[in-house]
Amino acid sequence: MNDLHGKHCIITGGAGSIGLAAAKLLRAQGARIALVDLDRAALEAAAARAFGAQTDGIALLAADVSREDEVERCVGDAVSRFGQISVLFSNAGNFGAVAPIETYPTDVFEQVWRVHVLGAFLTAKHAVPHMQSGGSIIITSSVAGTRGDPGVYGYITAKHAQTGLMRCLAKELAPRGIRVNTINPGPIDNAFQKRVEDGLGAEIGRDGTEFFNEIIPMHRHGTPEEIARSVLYLASDQSSFTTGIQLGVDGGMSA
Ligand SMILES: NC(=O)c1ccc[n+]([C@@H]2O[C@H](COP(=O)([O-])OP(=O)(O)OC[C@H]3O[C@@H](n4cnc5c(N)ncnc54)[C@H](O)[C@@H]3O)[C@@H](O)[C@H]2O)c1
Numbered sequence: 211m212n213d214l215h216g217k218h219c220i221i222t223g224g225a226g227s228i229g230l231a232a233a234k235l236l237r238a239q240g241a242r243i244a245l246v247d248l249d250r251a252a253l254e255a256a257a258a259r260a261f262g263a264q265t266d267g268i269a270l271l272a273a274d275v276s277r278e279d280e281v282e283r284c285v286g287d288a289v290s291r292f293g294q295i296s297v298l299f300s301n302a303g304n305f306g307a308v309a310p311i312e313t314y315p316t317d318v319f320e321q322v323w324r325v326h327v328l329g330a331f332l333t334a335k336h337a338v339p340h341m342q343s344g345g346s347i348i349i350t351s352s353v354a355g356t357r358g359d360p361g362v363y364g365y366i367t368a369k370h371a372q373t374g375l376m377r378c379l380a381k382e383l384a385p386r387g388i389r390v391n392t393i394n395p396g397p398i399d400n401a402f403q404k405r406v407e408d409g410l411g412a413e414i415g416r417d418g419t420e421f422f423n424e425i426i427p428m429h430r431h432g433t434p435e436e437i438a439r440s441v442l443y444l445a446s447d448q449s450s451f452t453t454g455i456q457l458g459v460d461g462g463m464s465a
Contacts, residue, residue, distance in 0.1 A: 396460025
């Protein structure tokens with residue numbers, strides 16, 4: 211039931227850690243993959259790392275998910291290359307800043323919302339017309355979409371907003387047989403999270419990674435591959451009656 215032969219997946223943030231891990235796993239199950247990210251050179255380097263010379267079934271599409279013209283163009287390119295879209299993994303993300311409310315930079319707040327919220331909205335808006343019954347949309351939210359923390363205004367509010375988007379889409383698209391869910395990772399052992407933890411560490415005067423390992427009930431970070439396996443579950447027919455949920459993959463952090 212994990213078989214994805216004949217399926218076509220768009221993955222945004224595809225040059226990044228979680229996006230690329232998901233691309234590898236979904237491709238290994240037979241899906242054809244369109245990787246979308248900001249920069250063509252980064253996409254090429256990521257694809258070379260993940261697939262080497264095995265580029266059959268892989269398309270690389272440079273686009274900024276917060277720009278409607280670019281999203282429309284890249285979805286069109288993906289469809290003309292592979293046909294109908296079976297899976298949209300809407301995963302592009304940035305972190306922004308941590309600062310008290312009085313000094314949180316408004317332009318950073320807007321930039322974070324543009325990527326996570328507007329980006330997820332635009333990719334769904336332009337992909338859905340090319341999706342049919344059996345399709346699946348997965349939005350990468352976060353454990354940060356289930357809780358608050360001081361100063362993380364852009365990221366935490368944007369990750370909560372993705373839940374609202376997912377719920378609207380899930381209700382609208384259920385009668386058409388298209389499922390929509392969020393995946394909510396906890397801290398992952400990758401460069402994105404390391405930057406967050408280095409910033410936190412400087413604020414609290416101790417190692418930010420160790421701090422997270424203490425507060426995660428399983429006392430460790432997740433891996434991009436663990437998130438990819440849950441993406442496969444939501445992408446495949448294994449989850450055929452699952453829509454409108456937040457799937458926590460967080461070592462118990464949201465328990
Ligand atoms: N790393 C973690 O611990 C963690 C935990 C929970 C949720 N997440 C979420 O997982 C997703 C993937 O993050 P990651 O950990 O793989 O980090 P990453 O930085 O490796 O990947 C994010 C990718 O998104 C791309 N991107 C950023 N803005 C974009 C835009 N406007 N248009 C297109 N692409 C854009 C980046 O270039 C990058 O390749 C993000 O949404 C992030 O918020 C990460």
